[in-house]
Amino acid sequence: MNDKSNKYISPYLGGFLLGLLLLVTFFITGRGLGASGATKSTVVTVVDAVSHSHATESAYYSKFISDDKHPMNTWLTFEVLGILAGAFLSGALAGRVRFKTEHSPKITSKTRLLAAAGGGILFGFGSQLGRGCTSGAALSGMATLSTAGFVTMLAIFGTGFIVAYFFRKLWI
């Protein structure tokens, strides 16, 4: 460990705390953590605002629209707002808050941002197809020992290792 990364807590401690949080979350709410659900809510809200008829006719959006509840009013939306606040707090305490684009010295900021956008699109698409992301499907699923959790986790990281070679210029 070099001096720069010492600002972060030990990954094992972080994992232990995250596991405890997951346990508490299950104890209180009966389900795990998540994140990508908030992107879905956002998209549904935007589409609903732009064209209500399109949203209600679509086979996918209409699942998440009901008359008595705003599509943004979901557990995961509040949770993601919490993530923003909590991460900001942690970053502020450790002096990590500043506007920047983090990238490998070998690529430009523009390349990094394009890659991030591309990765985001793929992740957004995949998280809907796979019914959840690394936190919602894989991590929470592994905690409850669900088959879906382990399959998703293996698919994400297995693919990651396979394709890592082709994207190495972005990182090393």
Add this chain to the structure above:
Amino acid sequence: MNTRYIILAILLLALGAGTMILPDKAEKEELPAERLLLDITSDTRFKEPIFVAQKIIEKDPVYTLIDVRTSDQYNEFHLPGTINIPLKEFNNPEYQGYLDREVKNNIFISNGSLKADQAWFLCRRKGYENNYVMQGGLNQWVENILRPTPPPATASKAAFEEYNRCKAASLYFGGGSMDISTEVRKEELPVKRKKKERKVAGGC
């Protein structure tokens, strides 16, 4: 290698081994004979008919009244607000949800105390809690609630209060007359227990 990590690794393995060593979680433990005897000799399982009457009048959702007589007898006459689970059906897995209610209470009712007590005994052995027996059964019900006899004038104040309560209940149940079979009401037995249906919706 840091010794701290080795200790943590061993701790983790120990916790994992713990899950394997622990005996399988039994659905409900059967009660040991000593415990059962202790419960049988105690009278706390009996509830007076007047208590049952009040629960019916109040429509208290905490108490479920279960008539353990045969369905023929039940159809002929039963107390309002009771459901019918014949004693013969007590091992039917479909009804276990009713008999093992954890926080809610059941009161078993039969003609006398005997059948209801047998039902109670069976449930107790399965480890089910919060079941009770109506003392004296329907016979005593008729005696106490429908035809309450005034206590002698020399009786205590409490006895009179008891009598008044019975008298009031008697009015509610159309007491005085013995023509009670007219108030037979068809009580539908609600289907299955609800527990598993309370699934959580969720996801990412």
Add this chain to the structure above:
Amino acid sequence: MGPLIPQEIIDPQWNSVIALLIGMAFGFILESSGFSSSRKLAGVFYGYDFVVLKVFFTAAITAALGLYYFDYAGWIDGDLLYINPTYLTGAIAGGVVMGIGFVLGGFCPGTSTCAAAIGKIDGWVFWGGMLVGVFIFSEFFPLLQEAYTSNALGPIRVYESLGLNASTFIMILIVVALAAFYVASMIQKKIRPKRVEF
């Protein structure tokens, strides 16, 4: 006893407040473990930083052990927990797409949120990309519906799929994780000195 909200021991109207608090703890832990840095996250695929592997595995094992013991002690009703249902095709195909997205973008939804919170512009861009991705999925949903719903296995558990019992599986998971931690630390030692700091 638990879970508290499905049993209505806590009034469901507190849901949003609890979500916010849990989210804050989640974000705090992720950020302080270094999950707001895409280069740390992507390190797991190139062997220079295994923070993802360590945090992820430790968290999953802690929670799985905790749930097992809680269920055993009767503190939590295992039947009431949400087990995400397995749709094999969707899970694998979605996982593959997410895997590529992970290496390309260096984030996942939760971590990009953390990065965005501390001002990483790539975090915001990743989030924007996700919205586009969700939008594309939704618009093409009629075409994808079959893949989305095929091979539905219901909310099954992994040990049932493998024909093991829960405790054996947890034990295997722990052993695998410990081995992975050890191997990871060995690899990291070899590769790390060559790395420039970031």
